[in-house]
Structures are given as C-alpha cells and as structure tokens.
Amino acid sequence: xxxxxxxxxxxxxxxxxxxxxxxxxxxxxxxxxxxxxxxxxxxxxxxxxxxxxxxxxxxxxxxxxxxxxxxxxxxxxxxxxxxxxxxxxxxxxxxxxxxxxxxxxxxxxxxxxxxxxxxxxxxxxxxxxxxxxxxxxxxxxxxxxxxxxxxxxxxxxxxxxxxxxxxxxxxxxxxxxxxxxxxxxxxxxxxxxxxxxxxxxxxxxxxxxxxxxxxxxxxxxxxxxxxxxxxxxxxxxxxxxxxxxxxxxxxxxxxxxxxxxxxxxxxxxxxxxxxxxxxxxx
Numbered sequence: 610x611x612x613x614x615x616x617x618x619x620x621x622x623x624x625x626x627x628x629x630x631x632x633x634x635x636x637x638x639x640x641x642x643x644x645x646x647x648x649x650x651x652x653x654x655x656x657x658x659x660x661x662x663x664x665x666x667x668x669x670x671x672x673x674x675x676x677x678x679x680x681x682x683x684x685x686x687x688x689x690x691x692x693x694x695x696x697x698x699x700x701x702x703x704x705x706x707x708x709x710x711x712x713x714x715x716x717x718x719x720x721x722x723x724x725x726x727x728x729x730x731x732x733x734x735x736x737x738x739x740x741x742x743x744x745x746x747x748x749x750x751x752x753x754x755x756x757x758x759x760x761x762x763x764x765x766x767x768x769x770x771x772x773x774x775x776x777x778x779x780x781x782x783x784x785x786x787x788x789x790x791x792x793x794x795x796x797x798x799x800x801x802x803x804x805x806x807x808x809x810x811x812x813x814x815x816x817x818x819x820x821x822x823x824x825x826x827x828x829x830x831x832x833x834x835x836x837x838x839x840x841x842x843x844x845x846x847x848x849x850x851x852x853x854x855x856x857x858x859x860x861x862x863x864x865x866x867x868x869x870x871x872x873x874x875x876x877x878x879x880x881x882x883x884x885x886x887x888x889x890x891x
Contacts, residue, residue, distance in 0.1 A: 610692050612700040616749045619701050623659070623750070632657040635752035637743060640664040640702075641681040642690050645787035645795035649756040652784055654695055656754060662691055663701040663746050665708065669715045670738030676883075681797055701750070708745050715741045720770050723859055727852055727874055728763050728885070739764055740771050747772075747779055754780045758787070760794050762872060762887045766859055786886070788814065794886045801882045809845055810884060813877055816840070817888040820853075820873045824890045829853040829862040832873070840877070849876040849883070856889065 613619040627633060634657030636649045642664075653660045664687055671677035684702055691698045705713060715737040718724075724736035747755060757765050765783050772779055787795045791811035799807060816839055823832050833851055840848035853862045856870035865871070871890040876883060 610688065610696050610698060610700065612688065612702060614703055615707055616703070619661075619699070619749065622699070623661075627659060631659060632754070633750070633752040634660045635663065635747070635750050635755045636660065637663045637665075637746050637755065637757070638687075639666045639680065639797070640687050641683050641797035641800070642687045643795050643797060643799075645758060645760070647690065647694060648787050649758060649784050650691065650694060650698065652782070653754070653756050654698075656782075657752075659697070659699065660695070661699045661701055661750050661752065663703075663750075665701075665703055665742065665746070667708075667738060667742040668705060668713055669709075669741055670732075670735050672732045672734060679801065681800060701746075708742060716744070718771065718774060720767055723763070723767050723770055726854075726859065726861070727850060727876070731849055731876065736764070736767050739767060743768055743771060744775060747777060748775075751777075752779060754782055756782045756784055758785075759783050760786045760796065760886065762874070763859060766857075792818075794884070796884065798882050798884065802880055806845060806879050810877075810879055812843065812846065813875060813884060813886055814888075817873055817875060817886060820851075821888055821890050824853070824871070824873070829865065829871070836873075836875075845879060847878040849878060851875050853890065 634653035636653050638646050650662060664684055666680050668677055715734060717737055718740045729736050757768060769781050772781060789795055791808060792814035793810045816836055820832050820836055833853060836851040840846055852874045853871055856872045862871055872887050873890055874887045876885045
C-alpha cells in the first residue's frame with residue numbers, strides 16, 4: 610500500500626500508473642475510519658481503476674478548537690482497515706503545512722446562500738474551511754469522481770456548488786448514510802459517547818422516521834414544532850436545530866409543492882458531542 614505525505618510525490622506516482630483511459634476515484638476523509646467511510650471506498654473501487662483516500666483533519670472547518678483537539682487521529686488503524694479492503698488503495702495523508710503552507714486560513718467563497726443556514730449558521734466559517742480543503746485535495750489529485758456521504762448532506766450540496774465555481778470536471782457522487790444497528794448514523798464522533806448514550810442516541814433516527822411519516826399528512830411547520838416538543842421532553846439531548854428544507858437548494862419549506870423533494874435535518878448535542886443526521890421525506 611502506498612502512503613504519500615506530499616502533493617508532489619502523490620502526483621508523480623499517479624502520473625506513472627494512470628493512462629488517459631483509466632479512471633481515478635477519490636474519497637476525502639478526516640480519518641478515524643469506520644464502516645461508513647469504507648462503504649464510500651468500496652463504491653469508489655467498483656467504479657474506478659485507481660482509488661485515493663485522503664486522511665487529513667482540516668483545522669479551518671472547526672469553529673470549536675476543543676473539538677479539533679479531541680478529533681481522533683488513528684492513521685495506523687486507518688491504514689490497516691484500507692489495506693484489508695484493497696492493497697492497491699493509495700493513501701494521501703499530508704501535514705497541515707502541505708495543504709496550507711505557512712498560513713492556516715480559509716478562502717472566501719460565494720455559495721449563493723447554501724452556507725448560511727443549519728451547519729453554516731451554527732458553525733462560523735465552517736463551509737469556507739470545507740471549500741478550502743476540498744479545493745486543495747481535489748486539485749492535487751484531479752480524480753474523475755469524488756465520493757462523499759449523505760450524512761453531511763448540506764456539505765455535499767456545498768461541494769457540488771464549489772465544483773461549479775471552480776469549473777472542475779469532477780463528478781461528485783453522494784452515497785447513502787450508513788447506520789449502526791440501532792439506526793444511529795455512523796460517525797467518528799460516536800466513539801466519544803458513553804455506551805448508554807450511544808444506544809440511546811438511536812432516538813435521533815426514530816424521530817426522523819416519525820417526522821417522515823407525519824410529513825405525508827401534516828405541514829412542515831407542524832412537523833418541526835412536533836420534533837422540538839419531543840426533544841424538550843428528552844433530558845439526554847439538547848436539540849440545536851430541526852429543519853425541513855428543499856433537497857436541492859436547501860431553502861426552508863413554507864408550503865409543500867408537487868414535484869419538489871424535501872429532507873429533514875437535525876443537529877443534537879449528547880454528552881457534549883454534536884451529532885447530525887438527515888432523512889429524505891419524499
């Protein structure tokens with residue numbers, strides 16, 4: 610298995626093994642890999658001759674420095690997992706200075722409002738940080754396809770917008786949310802939950818499922834108010850937001866319209882750990 614720390618060496622290797630007819634897939638990650646990540650990698654392996662997995666904890670997308678400090682860094686374990694999947698996977702694990710040189714700061718992007726609600730509202734500068742690192746990683750590798758999970762659905766839409774801004778000929782593939790046996794969306798952050806709360810956090814997905822059922826006959830406003838009331842009655846969780854948005858443009862739903870697709874989005878704190886999830890409503 611090849612592991613590269615610099616863009617120069619990674620590019621040289623890719624140029625030596627890829628022809629114009631071969632396809633290159635990329636899975637950007639922040640490491641601490643779990644089965645959700647591996648599903649992305651498996652899909653990339655099915656659809657491409659060569660796959661690069663980046664492992665980089667991006668400092669500019671953390672508005673909470675303590676959250677950045679606590680984010681797990683498990684490169685040796687990540688290597689072992691990827692090696693067990695396919696020994697031909699290429700890992701790109703740069704240091705911060707390789708991506709940001711001597712100035713760790715974000716670029717400014719115009720995401721046309723996609724970044725102003727939900728995650729963007731509660732995490733200052735988050736999506737400029739995401740855009741900065743994704744631009745750096747994708748331009749370093751220049752894959753044919755890049756794979757991202759739908760758990761971070763707002764981020765997925767931001768990245769699609771980013772590719773239009775940059776005019777990069779890369780196909781962005783959104784992959785379904787992978788869940789634990791309880792229904793909790795898989796996340797590296799789940800490891801920070803106590804055993805009790807990790808089981809109890811299945812409540813988040815149950816609320817989303819009930820919201821989907823109610824959305825069939827009730828208004829969006831009714832469902833949002835119902836969800837807030839449910840969480841107010843649950844002492845283990847602190848609801849940051851519950852939103853119903855248009856799936857494509859992420860605008861709030863005022864009145865349901867035929868032919869439009871909608872999703873419910875949620876962010877919850879449990880034991881100080883921030884968990885996000887979403888579900889397609891129709």
